[in-house]
Structure formats: C-alpha cells, structure tokens
Amino acid sequence: MRLTQTFIGTLAFIAVLLMPFKGTASDPHQEEGGGKFDPKELIDSHVWDSHEFHIADWSGHPITLALPVILWTDNGLTIFSSAEFHHDNSGTHVVEANGQEFVRYREHIFYADRFSQEKFQETSTMGRPFLYEDRPLDFSITKTVFSMILVSLILLLLFSVAARHYKKNKMAPKGVSGFLEPVIIFVRDEIAVPNIGSKYVKYMPFLLTTFFFIWVNNLVGLIPFFPFSGNVTGNIIFTLIMALIVFIITVFSGNKYYWKHILTPDVPKALYPIMIPIEIIGMFTKPFALMVRLFANITAGHIIILSLVGLIFIFETAAISPVSIVFVLFMSVLELLVAALQAYVFTLLAALFIGQAVEEHH
Amino acid sequence: MTGTLAAVGAGLAVIGAGLGIGRIGGSAMDAIARQPEATAKIQTAMIIAAALVEGVALFAVVVALIA
Numbered sequence: 001m002r003l004t005q006t007f008i009g010t011l012a013f014i015a016v017l018l019m020p021f022k023g024t025a026s027d028p029h030q031e032e033g034g035g036k037f038d039p040k041e042l043i044d045s046h047v048w049d050s051h052e053f054h055i056a057d058w059s060g061h062p063i064t065l066a067l068p069v070i071l072w073t074d075n076g077l078t079i080f081s082s083a084e085f086h087h088d089n090s091g092t093h094v095v096e097a098n099g100q101e102f103v104r105y106r107e108h109i110f111y112a113d114r115f116s117q118e119k120f121q122e123t124s125t126m127g128r129p130f131l132y133e134d135r136p137l138d139f140s141i142t143k144t145v146f147s148m149i150l151v152s153l154i155l156l157l158l159f160s161v162a163a164r165h166y167k168k169n170k171m172a173p174k175g176v177s178g179f180l181e182p183v184i185i186f187v188r189d190e191i192a193v194p195n196i197g198s199k200y201v202k203y204m205p206f207l208l209t210t211f212f213f214i215w216v217n218n219l220v221g222l223i224p225f226f227p228f229s230g231n232v233t234g235n236i237i238f239t240l241i242m243a244l245i246v247f248i249i250t251v252f253s254g255n256k257y258y259w260k261h262i263l264t265p266d267v268p269k270a271l272y273p274i275m276i277p278i279e280i281i282g283m284f285t286k287p288f289a290l291m292v293r294l295f296a297n298i299t300a301g302h303i304i305i306l307s308l309v310g311l312i313f314i315f316e317t318a319a320i321s322p323v324s325i326v327f328v329l330f331m332s333v334l335e336l337l338v339a340a341l342q343a344y345v346f347t348l349l350a351a352l353f354i355g356q357a358v359e360e361h362h
Numbered sequence: 363m364t365g366t367l368a369a370v371g372a373g374l375a376v377i378g379a380g381l382g383i384g385r386i387g388g389s390a391m392d393a394i395a396r397q398p399e400a401t402a403k404i405q406t407a408m409i410i411a412a413a414l415v416e417g418v419a420l421f422a423v424v425v426a427l428i429a
Contacts, residue, residue: 190406289417296420345413352410 039310072137147230195351218339234298243291372426379419
C-alpha cells in the first residue's frame with residue numbers, strides 16, 4: 001500500500017515536472033517553421049525574460065498572463081498591457097499607444113518605424129541588441145520582476161510570522177520560526193562570525209537578506225509551473241545589482257588598513273606601478289566574479305534540465321523518455337542542492353570581502 | 363563552425379575545472395580523514411576554493427555561450 005502510494009506520488013511529480021513542456025511539441029509557431037522542433041527556442045523561451053507569463057498551451061493557443069508594459073518613450077511615460085501584442089514576437093504586429101507605434105521582436109520593444117530585422121541581426125550579441133536609439137527605455141513588470149515581487153512577498157510573510165511568534169512567547173520555536181531559526185543561526189555562526197569577526201552584527205541584516213532572497217529565488221525558479229518558474233537568479237542584471245550592492249558595502253565599510261593595503265601595499269616601492277593597479281582591478285573583479293558565478297550556475301542548471309527534456313522531442317520517440325526523465329529527476333535534485341549552495345557561496349564570499357574591508361591591522 | 367569551436371572550448375574549460383575541483387575534493391577528504399574534528403573548517407575552505415575554481419570555468423562557459 002505504502003509502496004503504491006509512493007509510486008503514484010513519484011509519477012505525479014514527474015508529470016508535474018514535464019507539464020510546461022507538453023505544449024511545446026505542438027506549438028503553432030513551430031508548426032509554421034515546417035513542424036521542426038527547435039531546442040534553442042524552447043530553452044530561450046524558458047531561460048530568458050519575457051513580457052508575459054506563459055502558463056500552458058490549450059489546443060494550440062498559448063494561455064498567458066499579460067503583464068504591464070511600462071515604457072519611457074520620446075513622448076514620456078507610456079503604459080499598456082502586453083496582451084496588445086497578441087503573442088507576436090516577430091516585429092509584425094504594431095501596437096499604438098500614447099501617439100506612438102511599437103513592435104516587439106524577440107522580447108525587445110522597438111519604435112515601429114525604426115525597427116529593422118537586418119539591423120537587429122547585425123548588432124546583437126546572444127540575441128541582445130544594443131540599438132538604444134531605436135528602443136524606448138523598458139521598465140516593464142516582466143516575468144522576472146513579477147517573480148521577484150512574489151518572492152519578496154513570500155519572504156515578508158514567512159519572516160513576519162516568525163517575528164510575531166518570537167514577540168509572543170519565549171519558548172523554543174515551532175513551525176515557521178522553528179524552520180527559520182537554524183538557518184539564521186547557520187548564517188550567523190558559519191558565515192558572518194568567522195569571516196567578519198566582532199563587527200558582524202552590523203552586516204547581519206544584509207547577509208540574511210542576501211542569503212534568503214537568493215535561496216528562495218533559486219528554489220522558485222526550479223518549480224516549473226505558474227506562478228513560479230521565473231528565472232530570477234539566472235538573470236545577469238539581477239546578479240549585477242546584487243554584486244554591486246556587495247561592492248558598495250565593501251568600499252564604504254573599508255577602514256584605513258583596507259585602503260592602505262590597496263594604495264600603499266607592503267612591497268618595495270619599485271613594485272608600486274604593478275601592485276596598485278592589480279589591487280584596484282582586484283576590487284572590481286571580486287564582485288564581477290560573484291555576478292558571473294551565480295548567473296552562470298543557475299542558467300547552466302536550467303539549460304541542462306531543458307536540454308534533457310528536449311531530447312524526447314529531438315529524437316521524436318517516447319523510447320528515450322525513461323532516460324530523459326531519470327536524468328531530469330537527477331538534475332532537479334542536484335539543482336535543489338545547488339540552489340542552497342549558491343546562496344551560501346554568494347553570502348560567504350560577500351562576508352569574506354566585507355571581512356577583508358573591516359579587518360583591524362594584525 | 364564557431365559554434366563547434368565554442369563547444370570544444372567549453373569542454374576544455376570543463377576538463378580544467380574538473381581536475382581542479384577533483385583535487386580540492388580529494389585533498390579535503392584526506393584532511394578530514396586525518397583530522398575529523400576539523401571537518402567543518404575544512405568543508406568551508408573547500409567550498410570557497412571550489413567556488414573560485416568554478417568561477418573561472420564559468421567565465422569560459424559564458425565566453426563559449428557568447429561566441
């Protein structure tokens with residue numbers, strides 16, 4: 001009995017894992033392209049950001065949650081719903097708003113009269129164009145921004161429940177706070193205290209926020225159905241901002257020993273022309289490495305899982321699916337570990353850099 | 363052609379990172395076997411070193427993705 005339940009549970013779990021991909025094989029856009037399955041398109045649509053939230057496909061029609069498009073254009077602020085594009089991503093459907101016309105091409109919004117596909121192909125790197133004069137500034141609530149707001153709300157809810165519990169009773173924690181307390185203690189005793197030292201209290205709010213925000217965002221990115229699945233930590237702009245915050249905190253909490261170490265290191269004077277530039281470059285490469293590490297780890301994990309699922313559609317046979325499912329399951333479990341590990345590594349290295357900046361002379 | 367070359371480059375980066383992380387993991391195992399009471403400290407140092415090696419490998423992967 002128990003075994004049957006476990007078996008059915010596992011089947012249901014696998015079904016849920018594969019749910020968002022089910023529609024892709026019969027996607028109408030790919031039918032137009034000769035019915036050929038394009039794994040790159042599948043991966044791109046799941047990994048990169050988007051102006052609408054794709055939920056499922058129902059008999060060839062995509063069901064999406066339209067998110068607001070907020071643009072800063074030549075005529076000022078322009079807001080309209082992304083549903084007005086009617087799922088068009090090829091730059092053909094023109095939307096008129098605030099006296100201007102817009103088209104969308106591969107999730108980039110252009111002024112309709114200035115858009116040309118050839119120019120896009122020529123100037124883009126990784127499908128990202130640099131045609132700033134042809135595009136309005138895009139402040140839209142995209143899928144990533146939506147997920148980020150969602151995770152913030154989840155964290156706010158969890159921590160306010162825990163805080164209320166601590167306010168009410170002085171007993172050993174239970175429930176939500178019972179789950180959160182060991183993690184908070186872990187961040188304090190394993191990350192903050194050994195790396196920052198006695199001044200750790202000032203940096204605890206930042207380290208805890210970083211750890212939980214990255215961790216929960218990683219986990220939410222692994223859940224493959226609406227309203228989750230936004231790839232927040234696999235977005236290089238997100239990791240850029242996180243790393244920038246670490247950089248700013250490090251620079252502004254640096255004491256005189258930190259600056260002395262950079263500007264007048266303990267080496268012969270003849271080596272200064274080499275050492276000082278290296279130390280200054282080092283200030284920037286550390287947060288840069290933080291940025292790339294988190295982005296590449298999470299993006300790589302998502303791409304591997306999607307590629308393994310894509311194998312079924314590439315070989316166009318169900319015989320490959322057991323292999324695919326076993327590997328996807330394995331990778332998903334590994335990604336659960338990576339989600340926590342990357343949050344830990346990011347927080348640990350942030351604490352390490354801050355620790356170097358506030359360290360007293362020894 | 364550049365795509366194939368990029369894939370070869372990514373593979374080479376993976377060899378390097380594999381060797382590096384393998385050595386770190388192996389040495390950490392040795393160290394833990396010798397001094398089990400220092401496990402926590404060794405693990406932290408191991409993860410930091412592994413993260414640094416992995417960071418370099420991921421630079422290569424990102425370059426391969428862009429190419």
